[in-house]
Amino acid sequence: MDYYKLKKPNVDEFIAELRKEYSVYAPVDKVGITSFAPLAEGQSPNMDFLLTQKPAKEVFYPQTEVLLHFEGDQTTPAEYTGGPIAIFGVRPCDARGFKIVEKVFVDDRYKDFYWLARRKDSLVIAVGCNSPVPECFCNWVGGGPFGTEGSDVLAIDTGEQYILEPITELGKKALSAMNCLEKATPAEVKAVDAPKATAIESMTKPPEMENLKASLDSLFDDPLWNDVTAKCLGCAVCTYSCPTCYCFDIQDESRRGKGVRLRIWDTCQFPIFTKEGSGHNPRKSQMSRLRQRYMHKFSYMIETISEFGCVGCGRCVTACPVNIDVREFIVKSLEKAQQKGAAV
Amino acid sequence: MKDLIDKVKTIFADESLDVVIGFERGSIPLRGTPRFFESAEELDGLIFDITCHNTLAKYLASEKKRPGGPRKIGIIAKGCDARAVAQMVVEDQFPKENIVVMGVPCKGAIAPSKLRKILDGKVAQDFKIEGEIIVISGEDFSIDVPIVEVIQNNCLTCQHPNAPQSDYFIGEPAEPIPTKTPFADVEKLSTKTPEERWSYFEEEYSACIRCYACRNACPLCYCEECFVERTNPSWVGKGTDVSDNFIYHIVRALHLAGRCVDCGACATACPLDIDVRILGKRVEKEVLERFDYVAGLDYDTPPALAAFKEDDKEEFIM
Numbered sequence: 023m024d025y026y027k028l029k030k031p032n033v034d035e036f037i038a039e040l041r042k043e044y045s046v047y048a049p050v051d052k053v054g055i056t057s058f059a060p061l062a063e064g065q066s067p068n069m070d071f072l073l074t075q076k077p078a079k080e081v082f083y084p085q086t087e088v089l090l091h092f093e094g095d096q097t098t099p100a101e102y103t104g105g106p107i108a109i110f111g112v113r114p115c116d117a118r119g120f121k122i123v124e125k126v127f128v129d130d131r132y133k134d135f136y137w138l139a140r141r142k143d144s145l146v147i148a149v150g151c152n153s154p155v156p157e158c159f160c161n162w163v164g165g166g167p168f169g170t171e172g173s174d175v176l177a178i179d180t181g182e183q184y185i186l187e188p189i190t191e192l193g194k195k196a197l198s199a200m201n202c203l204e205k206a207t208p209a210e211v212k213a214v215d216a217p218k219a220t221a222i223e224s225m226t227k228p229p230e231m232e233n234l235k236a237s238l239d240s241l242f243d244d245p246l247w248n249d250v251t252a253k254c255l256g257c258a259v260c261t262y263s264c265p266t267c268y269c270f271d272i273q274d275e276s277r278r279g280k281g282v283r284l285r286i287w288d289t290c291q292f293p294i295f296t297k298e299g300s301g302h303n304p305r306k307s308q309m310s311r312l313r314q315r316y317m318h319k320f321s322y323m324i325e326t327i328s329e330f331g332c333v334g335c336g337r338c339v340t341a342c343p344v345n346i347d348v349r350e351f352i353v354k355s356l357e358k359a360q361q362k363g364a365a366v
Numbered sequence: 367m368k369d370l371i372d373k374v375k376t377i378f379a380d381e382s383l384d385v386v387i388g389f390e391r392g393s394i395p396l397r398g399t400p401r402f403f404e405s406a407e408e409l410d411g412l413i414f415d416i417t418c419h420n421t422l423a424k425y426l427a428s429e430k431k432r433p434g435g436p437r438k439i440g441i442i443a444k445g446c447d448a449r450a451v452a453q454m455v456v457e458d459q460f461p462k463e464n465i466v467v468m469g470v471p472c473k474g475a476i477a478p479s480k481l482r483k484i485l486d487g488k489v490a491q492d493f494k495i496e497g498e499i500i501v502i503s504g505e506d507f508s509i510d511v512p513i514v515e516v517i518q519n520n521c522l523t524c525q526h527p528n529a530p531q532s533d534y535f536i537g538e539p540a541e542p543i544p545t546k547t548p549f550a551d552v553e554k555l556s557t558k559t560p561e562e563r564w565s566y567f568e569e570e571y572s573a574c575i576r577c578y579a580c581r582n583a584c585p586l587c588y589c590e591e592c593f594v595e596r597t598n599p600s601w602v603g604k605g606t607d608v609s610d611n612f613i614y615h616i617v618r619a620l621h622l623a624g625r626c627v628d629c630g631a632c633a634t635a636c637p638l639d640i641d642v643r644i645l646g647k648r649v650e651k652e653v654l655e656r657f658d659y660v661a662g663l664d665y666d667t668p669p670a671l672a673a674f675k676e677d678d679k680e681e682f683i684m
Contacts, residue, residue: 053569055638072487075638076575085575086605156394156489253400255424258577259637273604286605292578294595308428339393340482343583343635344400344420347393 025206026186026197028177034066035202037110044108044145047081049074058109069111072155073335077265078116079123081109082141085262085287089136089272093280100282102139108196110147115160115335117148117172119265125327126268136285145196148173149184152217154225157336159349162228165333167221178214185214226349229356231330237359238321242313246358250351251312253344258289260338260346261315266331269295290314316351367413373536374468375406377440381466384437387425389418395490396481396502400425414442416495419475419518420583421631423450426460427588436464444472446520446629448529449662450585453625456662456669459588469529471540474517475630479639481516484509514545520630520643523548530663549651551644567612573638574611576604580632580642581618586625593617619645624653624670627662655679 028036040046041063048067050059056074058081061067088100124141127134151158151167160166170176174193177184185206188194197203241247261267271288275281288295291312296305305311319331332348339347378386385404390411392399398418402425403409422441429436441447448467454460473495481490485502493502499510514522525548527540547553555563578594581587593601594614602617603610619626626646633643653659656679659670667673 053573055573086607153487155487252402253425255579255582255635257579257582257635258575259579259635262575262577263637271604273600275603275605284605289577292595294597340478341637343579343631345392345394345397350393 023188023194024198025188025211026200026203027206027210028184028186028203030183032202033069034064036200037061037067039200039202040108040110040145040196044106045104046108046110048110058112060104067111069149072151072153073113073116073337073340075263075337075341077119077263077335077337078109078112079119079265079268081107082120082137082144083123083127083268087136087285089283089285091282092274092276097283102136104140106143106145107140108145108147112146112148112173113151113335114148114167114169114171114173114176115158115165115333116265117146118160118165118169118333119172119335120146121172122266122327122329122331122333123268125329145175145192146173147175147177147186147193149177149179150218150221152179152221154221155336156226157339158225158334159228159336159339160334161222161225162231162349162352163330163332163334167225168218178218180210180214180217185210229353231352233356233359234352235321235324237355238317240359240362241355242317244358244362246354247309247313250346250354251309254308254312254346255344256291256293256308256311257343258291259341259343261289261291262287263337263341265333265335265337266319290318312346316348320352367415370414370470370536371409371412373534374412374440374442375409377466377468377534378403378406378409381440382438383440383466386412386440386442386468387422388412388442389414389420389422392417396476396493397478412442414470416473416476416493416500416513416517418444419477419630419634421447421450421585421629423447423454423585423629424583424631426451426454426465426585430460436461438464438466440466440468443467443469443529443532444475444629445469445524445526445528445530446472446627447585448532449526449627450629451662452531452665453586453627453662453669454588455665456667457625462665466534467529467532469532469535471537472521472524472527473540474513474521474524474527474543475634476516477518477630477634479634484511484516514543517543518630518634519551520628520633522546523550524628526663531665549647552648552651555644555648568608570640571611571615572608573640574606574615575638576606576611576614577637579635579637583631583635584622585629585631586622586627587618589621615642615645619649622646623649624657624659625661626650 037046046061047058048061049056049071051068056068056071057076058078090100091098127137154167170189174190176187176189186197188197269288270285273284297303323331385402389398390401391413396417400420448469451467455462489504490502491504493500498513500513502509522545525542527542602613636642653670657670
């Protein structure tokens with residue numbers, strides 16, 4: 023496979039070429055936050071960042087999305103008209119998140135119309151992470167700072183330029199059509215091995231993640247949950263900043279018989295998520311709600327899609343107001359299950 | 367820290383406490399995290415320093431709902447924590463006899479988002495305080511940062527760094543950090559035109575993702591069911607339209623009128639760094655000017671909006 027190089031001064035030209043076929047989403051600064059937004063003509067992305075505060079999933083799965091318009095008993099489905107999407111500058115964890123959410127939204131039985139509308143012709147160009155931070159743990163859950171799952175192209179930052187590695191046929195086709203790229207020499211391709219190895223080496227080594235599901239399944243009623251959830255405030259920071267949380271609520275908003283049906287991100291951390299019409303709530307305590315989140319991600323999703331519902335981006339670790347760290351929870355559960363097993 | 371631990375252990379025994387709500391070292395650099403210490407041995411992990419920003423009084427609301435009633439609690443209290451405790455007692459939300467306030471001198475608390483910007487990807491490992499400077503160091507760097515540049519905005523206008531009321535006070539009282547007058551931020555915004563203010567708020571609040579971290583971190587937001595969660599009637603849209611975001615934040619600020627202790631927990635909890643504190647601060651100013659009331663200074667004065675005084679200003683009544 024041919025590798026290409028993109029000199030940093032040519033990034034704007036690269037984006038201009040992408041714009042001929044795609045709506046180009048890239049990290050953009052606005053009021054002190056960086057998030058993925060469509061670039062206007064001539065607008066440059068901010069490539070000098072590690073992670074956006076909000077997960078990149080919002081490009082394909084917006085937090086608030088109109089499903090249909092209604093007036094009286096007439097309904098009109100909302101249609102996505104933005105054209106094919108290219109995302110440039112997404113990190114490998116976020117890109118892998120697309121693949122995991124897609125396993126939920128699109129399978130043999132169901133095909134989520136709204137997700138597919140944005141996602142199906144998309145081109146994902148990820149940028150590998152030369153300097154993971156202490157909150158990063160993609161290497162615990164099957165990813166890596168230069169992971170390629172979910173990406174069509176992986177860009178590796180060498181300082182003056184990006185070396186572009188085509189991952190899929192689509193990526194290969196897109197790169198070969200670009201005028202602003204040159205082919206990378208074998209020496210240039212080889213030169214990225216060292217920084218890649220350094221980045222991977224710098225990350226905390228994972229515990230025995232293959233034991234996690236069985237461990238959690240054996241701990242469902244364990245007092246451990248009370249300890250790890252005691253300080254939880256019950257907000258939605260962890261779920262809304264998660265690249266793989268996909269739950270949504272559907273709400274109608276109307277005035278005088280006219281309105282919209284919305285799909286809105288929902289969160290298992292709010293009591294109303296499970297509150298029934300009778301007033302009964304099967305997940306009454308914050309302990310049971312956070313337990314659900316962790317069980318879902320690290321046990322139930324293994325059963326349903328054979329993947330953890332976690333890409334190790336570390337956003338929940340960074341953003342949790344009370345510093346609940348999912349990695350501490352994982353380590354504690356593995357230890358506790360082992361002790362329990364030993365005691366039997 | 368040894369001195370603090372020893373004193374708290376003594377109080378733990380003398381007062382027959384069931385639990386001390388305090389801080390331990392967190393999982394990420396320069397971060398303290400809340401911890402419920404249930405024995406004298408556990409208290410060996412207790413810390414209190416500039417990395418301990420959370421408002422621990424928040425946990426009284428869930429403690430109150432504990433099956434079998436609240437335990438006998440000791441709380442490590444910054445000025446704002448102690449004020450939040452007092453306000454909860456005044457509002458009859460927590461029995462004073464169940465809580466022992468252990469005041470600690472607060473010299474400001476690091477706002478993690480400011481720290482992240484200063485570090486800009488560098489990995490901090492340690493810090494030390496040298497006068498008005500915090501020296502932050504990692505494997506291959508050491509930077510001197512003025513403390514006022516890394517602490518929460520509310521700390522910059524705080525007039526109560528020490529608990530106004532406490533059962534014990536551990537350490538020497540801290541001096542307020544006099545960088546701004548209490549309402550400097552509000553006054554600055556007031557000089558703008560309505561259009562400028564509107565666009566400021568529109569820009570800030572359009573970023574809100576309605577995670578309710580601000581509400582859930584707030585020690586005085588203890589309603590069993592928040593109005594935003596009502597579905598019949600639905601008082602506010604559940605999506606992130608900026609008009610719905612406004613309704614949520616404005617109603618929250620008004621619900622906290624005369625109750626907010628300006629601990630800054632709301633702003634620090636916000637994952638998108640929105641200035642969620644400014645509305646509350648504006649209301650706080652109003653309450654002070656009209657009713658001469660500051661929340662959480664003692665256990666007796668009835669809340670501003672629950673009391674009537676003959677000399678209350680009433681020029682706004684038609």
